[in-house]
Amino acid sequence: MKDLMRVIIFIFGIFFIGCENIFNNESDPLTEQNIFVLCEGNFGQSNASLWMVNPEKTDIAGPIYQNQTGLSLGDIGQSMTIVDDRLFVINNNSHTIEEFSLGGEQVTHIKKIDLSGASPRHMAFYKNKGYITAWNVNGIIVMNLNNYTIEDTIPVNGLPEMILFHDNYLYTSVIMKPDWTADNRVIKIYNDGTISKSFEVVKGPGQMVIQDNKLFVASTYYGSDWSTNAGNSVIDLTTEKVETNDLGQTNDFGSDLIAINNTIYRSFKGGIAPLNTNLTIDSNHIIGKLGSAYSAAAFGEYIYLSETDYVAPDTVYIYDLAGSLIQHYQVGAIPGSFALFIKEID
Template identity: 25%
Template sequence: MKLYKLILVAFILGLVFTSCTNDDDVNSSPLPLGDYEDGILISHEGNFGQGNASVSFVSYDLQTVENNIYSAVNSNPLGDTAQSIGFNGNLAYIVLNVSNAIEVVNRYTFESVATINTGLNNPRFIAFANGKGYVTNWGDGSVATDDYLAVIDLSSNTLTTQTIAVVEGPEEIVASNNTLYVAHQGGFSQNNVISVIDATSDMVSSTITVGDVPNSMQLDNSGNLWVLAGGKPSWTGEETGGKLSKINTIDNSMTSIDFADTEHPNHLALDNGTLYYYMSGSVFKMASSEITLPSSAELTGLNFYGMTVNNSVLYGVDAVDFTNNGTLSTYNLSSNSLEASATLNIIPGGIYFN
């Protein structure tokens, strides 16, 4: 009888333990972070001066599209000319060029967290290093001496009194540990400089001369900085071709490949050791180990206003006529075939994976 009771108790305890274990398994399942987790965010400039900038959420298969998510969640317009978006942890920083503001939202729910609307003058792009945010500002695009980086205190999402003066036309900015790299296109003119900034001292430590009008940058897994310059356009009267540069970020040494004088590439992307760029309606690819440019395109007949590549899928946005709704299209780069297309809002520009 005693043995029977012991067996019965052991059986009941086993059931309880199993039940608790199963409950724990259920309870340990990660909860969704928000409606806009696990998809693509698209920033839209909107029409200049009309305050109709927006952000769209798109599923990876492009079957689900939700436009105007900031306005839908916060019951307010986003602002004028969404230039770019930067991610820091669970927050997204939406840089509004004409509004001279940055809207800070939870990147997964898009609920407003803060608005930064002082100390900015023609803001363009944002990056994060050493616990701070850094925003490129043109100032007056026709004045060569008022360009700067604004510095954000991320604990309060307010601008510090610190600014970093830089040369004309700072645009894209990327961070590698505590070093920032800023590409200077030149504002309303043309420039050919990369500023290297120490995020510890918040000072420009050096500058690197690259091709004319550097428009996009990528960091590879070895820490090399790839810079694509578009060259001066023909309307300047002194047309120059593009240039692709690889910068060793340890000593800032550089190797470059020149394009023809009439070739003006843009939208540099890097995926699994392969470089992609857009030029004259076509997409080209080359291994990062190559020392010559590709002789033929992978895709042709395109009209991209923005482009990136992720896991061998190319994502490109078309602003169409800059008045009506634009589109997002995806291409399988294994077969170079169109996979899907979706209609978005007015003037889509930035593509961000959330």
């Protein structure tokens, strides 16, 4: 979900529901290279959807959850996390996590995890535990992924967004304060849940990526007149020095950061563009030719971009690293995130 201004009432509870596969999942076969596309859907309409493509093939599988259950995936498909042969899909406004098994020949839905009212966003994994950022908790839910019990909640006094695990530490961006005004923190957390350090970055920190022991942070925040502002930051995880560049009012930047061949890219205008050393954008080397890129990712030799008019069907485009269009696919409304699963095929 790229629109941050959601208001959700918090009533916290947790239930676990096994899902019998009452429909046929043979239409969702795994291949050697599987790119999952999660479409957010429209707020309040419960039309999130999950799709799967192989960039070297023209066919597409999906909507996967509907194929297997006959039901809607959820309300606002927020993000995906793959742990070994398990795919976790987080639904923000229906407050659920849907788990899929990737261990067989097909994608198979196996469990619904209900985080009633928590407003979950993103998940990181460490030693059989899922660390789930949750806006209505003002913190991070720690879940045992073996028995699905909640073991702890790590308070961050704000609305945590992206979360990463690196060198025995968790890092989370805190995008807004509890009153929903822009925050400017990235928090470093010991794996036991205690806070190690807080870094000040450009307001509205969201997506993060680590390269060469440096943590890059993309920020988006809003002015008093609701104008969009953007900025970039980098934290040297060795020296803990922070560099920032608030780029001010602009509508040119998306929220995604991508590492490709030792270069950090940010979604920009109709594609992605590399960051300069001063954290400005190199607009002379844009990859992608869309009217406006809604989301972006890169795996191996391919770049994945989406475009949306907020009504299904929307389109995902695949480019090679030279900027040539390779494939395009029609998917559900508002394709917002991508995930890669490599499977060994005998």
